[in-house]
Amino acid sequence: MQRDTEIFNLIQKERERQTKGIELIASENFVSDQVMEAMGSVMTNKYAEGYPGKRYYGGCQVVDQSETIAIERAKKLYGAEWANVQPHSGAQANMAVFMACMKAGDTFMGMDLNHGGHLSHGSPVNFSGLMFHAISYEVKEETGTVDYDMMETRAMEGKPKIIIGGGSAYSRDWDWKRMREIADKCGALLMGDISHPSGLIAKGHLENAVKYCHIVTTTTHKTLRGPRGGMILLGKDFDNPWGKTTPKGEIKKMSALLDSAVFPGTQGGPLEHVIAAKAVALGEALTDDYDRYIVQVMKNAKMMSQAFMDKGYKVISGGTDNHLMLIDLRPKFPEMTGKEAENALVAADITVNKNMVPFDSRSAFKTSGLRVGTPAITTRGLKEDDMKGIVDMIDTVLCDPTEATIAKIRKQVNDMMIDRPLFAW
Ligand SMILES: Cc1ncc(COP(=O)(O)O)c(C=O)c1O
Structure with missing residues (x-):
């Protein structure tokens, strides 16, 4: 049977997207081989x-x-x-x-x-x-x-x-x-x-x-x-x-x-x-390796939420006990919607999702918030020391979502992630 290149080329593209980007969607992860x-x-x-x-x-x-x-x-x-x-x-x-x-x-x-x-x-x-x-x-x-x-x-x-x-x-x-x-x-x-x-x-x-x-x-x-x-x-x-x-x-x-x-x-x-x-x-x-992974997920989330707060972002509830945090963009960027923030970050190969925040003044299509999580980046081997750098990159994009700044950060993101393979095959 002829190989379905139409689909397998897309699978290859998706693999490249996953490999070169910083994945911060709180509900995603990378499975083992x-x-x-x-x-x-x-x-x-x-x-x-x-x-x-x-x-x-x-x-x-x-x-x-x-x-x-x-x-x-x-x-x-x-x-x-x-x-x-x-x-x-x-x-x-x-x-x-x-x-x-x-x-x-x-x-x-x-x-x-x-x-x-x-x-x-x-x-x-x-x-x-x-x-x-x-x-x-x-x-x-x-x-x-x-x-x-x-x-x-x-x-x-x-x-x-x-x-x-x-x-x-x-x-x-x-x-x-x-x-x-x-x-x-x-x-x-x-x-x-x-x-x-x-x-x-x-x-x-x-x-x-x-x-x-x-x-x-x-x-x-x-x-x-x-x-x-x-x-x-x-x-x-x-x-x-x-x-x-x-x-x-x-x-x-x-x-x-x-x-x-x-x-x-x-x-x-x-x-x-x-x-x-x-x-x-x-x-x-059930293994101890996975326990070490989960401990690192939590440490990374705590470090990341602190880094956001240090940069003047409002983290709902003032921090996190788990693997995710919800950021209310309004105090720092009153005019920017979650949708605009998500689009700018995705263009820089940093994947997050827009999210309603409690008592949001905007609709679910626009939102005033971002949800960010550490399970996927922890699977790729990132540690506490990397969190501040990621927040710096996010902040740079959101403060100046121009093409030039996005291109500069995208290069930094790709350089950081390219040596962290996802799959052994
Ligand atoms: C709390 C909770 N329940 C259920 C689901 C639904 O899972 P699925 O997308 O596999 O249907 C989700 C997915 O995000 C979730 O966060």
């Missing part, structure tokens, strides 16, 4: 609807083994009692939880998207907001930290079936214990979406949501550094978190409800090549 190899393997050819030992197709004896290894490694890594590794993405994992625990029209509560929540936590353009009734909590304007008192008041008023902790642009640790108290008080299930700080939690550097939540969801491709995908985990309330009976009046195990909400509820055949790659990434995450 063996994670990549597993994803591009013959496992992609296999249909395996169902679960290990209970499939709707023959020939699943090998994928049964790799899916079981992925499940066991996930349980070990997070201290969970049960795991489902089939969700195709983080949003799919969340959808499965909603389908298992609510009926259409039921109320749930998540963090307001404009305050750092995720689309799948109740945005009106997402299934979560379209099919269910979403109420939300916010951060406090003075501190930029979650307003747990507001969460409690609104939960007692709205009586949600699920309360979701976790978000996409929140730089502080979550008070899972307090949220569990609130959930118990109003009769809700507590769901932790730890997609972002997943790797930090797995290695014990942030409070473990699995200890307090009824259900935990995560993506596998952010700090965890695996293939794109999702997982669902259950901790101590594993069997029947409702007590004697489910909302439907029957005694049913949560694990069975979640399994059938993933398949056949919301997905068909699992991506067994991705599940094999998840197993590889989970195996890597």
